[in-house]
Amino acid sequence: MLIEWFTPSVQHVFELVGIFFFAISGALLGVRKNFDVFGMAVLAEATALGGGVFRDLVIGAVPPIAFTDLGYFFTPLIATLIVFFLHPEVERITGAVGVFDAAGLGLFCVMGTMKAHDHGLGLTSSVTLGLVTAVGGGVLRDVLAHEVPSLLRWDRDLYAVPAIVGASIAALLIHYDALTGATSALAATTAFIVRLLAMRFGWRAPRAWNRRSTAAEEV
């Protein structure tokens, strides 16, 4: 089992940290949308667990780990309580939240790829599921909150690309039988750094060429 290259307990701590910071972003959006504390909790859970639950349903790993490991369930509730009582302070460190969200992105894209491959999917599909694990929760968060998904918007810094980079490196490591705790940490770190650079320098992806025919629709 590739996924055991990480020491299980170390891996578990990393996952909970990633879940925690994804959940913070969900709960903060709940505050901005003027939702009540239950709405905040729903967004926190959906952001933190949505991508992983979809991955587990696709690979047939039911019930999904989010429903069997209580840490997965309670961590977003803790994040919700923190935002509920301290959200001006949390908002003040939004930059820091972005950094930790990037760390979650890096960890989830690599772990999602490894778990999908462990369940017998091919390398390309594993990369896809690694990407979905990393970005799916954020898309679900935005859909539930009635927002245009941040992932799709042109005017947001690159988010899918760092996850694709990390998942692809993990897939290459699997292909060349070079996946160890150290190399998978390297893949996650690379995704993390690419995301930080995208945020720092405002990297964006291009829109369709020759968008003349839709010019009237741009605001």
Place this chain on the structure above:
Amino acid sequence: MLIEWFTPSVQHVFELVGIFFFAISGALLGVRKNFDVFGMAVLAEATALGGGVFRDLVIGAVPPIAFTDLGYFFTPLIATLIVFFLHPEVERITGAVGVFDAAGLGLFCVMGTMKAHDHGLGLTSSVTLGLVTAVGGGVLRDVLAHEVPSLLRWDRDLYAVPAIVGASIAALLIHYDALTGATSALAATTAFIVRLLAMRFGWRAPRAWNRRSTAAEEV
């Protein structure tokens, strides 16, 4: 099988009643959104069956019962036809619809919890899935109809809390080996009454403390 504490046929009738009233709320939203009769039917099916289908996918009970028991499929269609031909009359009894929707909420949160536990989930996860069974269809209804989910909004009466109460009582009954037809009916009735009280007295959940930083965004 805990779920057999209810006489199967009595349980089935209750479920179809719950499905019927959830479907009414979906079809009525379709009328308000100016959808055609097929849009009304899609919303009715999604509202009535969405939570249960998600629960069944998560616990691995495939195909979900909504796809194997024809009563589950046709009941929302009947609700759609009634709303299609008689919607001013149905709107006039919206208060009554709210009461029956509350009954559906009570039944679904308890039955969802029991079914999840029957499939081997822990008590906390079973409560979560009981909640999802009860509220998931309404969230899907609002997402499909391009509305902010009613469940998340601050200015709506408590909806998640009654379901959490009912699911938690069911879980406690399971834990103390005290689940019978009578006690599970009591759990469902408690959730039902809490929801009615929330509607009657306008109970709402708090929003985040110190929302100064977002004051500008409130309308």
Place this chain on the structure above:
Amino acid sequence: MLIEWFTPSVQHVFELVGIFFFAISGALLGVRKNFDVFGMAVLAEATALGGGVFRDLVIGAVPPIAFTDLGYFFTPLIATLIVFFLHPEVERITGAVGVFDAAGLGLFCVMGTMKAHDHGLGLTSSVTLGLVTAVGGGVLRDVLAHEVPSLLRWDRDLYAVPAIVGASIAALLIHYDALTGATSALAATTAFIVRLLAMRFGWRAPRAWNRRSTAAEEV
């Protein structure tokens, strides 16, 4: 296996063609919504594969074929690239796209019905899943793009009805043991033609009768 009445390779080519044209409609919506190239790709994949992935999850065919057959994954990316570089030209042939989308609709509703029945579902549920296979991707596309689902809107030409017609014919053929490559092609063609006629003559479904009580909400 009913599904083998189609020569596998011919069936596969048809499916990829259907996926391609569904993906074109997703990528074009991405351009209209001003998304970047990754947003276009996400919409293309969701439109082309969403209905089939949901069907496969429901019938327990995991991992879904979209994650095991690379052609399913890469075809939408090719459609995305074509729209990215040539979208004014693609827009110019929107009528043609509508025709091919109708072809995809016809193929998917029949194939979805057959696959669901092959996995043991009853005829009614198989028709439902055939419909979901055909229209689910478009609904997901619109939800992700933050639009009112085109399927539900009153002011769009019939879309669900052709799929229901095609899926029902396929179910009748199964019931009377008359499903062959030729007859299933006939079912798909019938759905295709009904959709073309709906587009040509602006066929629409009725809204609820006596919508007086909601008159104020119409725009």
